Amino acid sequence: MVERVWRGLNVAGWMGFILTEKLKGLKAHLKTWHKEEYGGGDERLSVLIEDIKDLDIRGELVGLAPQEVNLRK
DSSP: OHHHHHHHOOOOSOHHHHHHHHHHHHHHHHHHHHHHHHOOHHHHHHHHHHHHHHHHHHHHHTOOOGGGSOOOO
16 A cells, blocks of 8 residues: 555655655555544543543542552563
C-alpha cells in the first residue's frame, strides 16, 4: 500500500521538495487508513483514561486485588 501511494504521488520540483511533499501525502493517507482500519483512537484513549481514573480511586478507597496491580518497575 505504501509503495502504491508513494508512486501515485506526482510532485515536481527539486529532490528535497519532492521528498517532503511525498512524505506529507503519505502521512495523510496513512492517517486516513489507520482511522478506517482501527477506528478512532481518541475514543479508545478516553475510555482508557476513565478506566485508569476508576482504578486509581478504587485503589485509594479500598485497595486493589493483586491481579489489578501492575508490578513493573
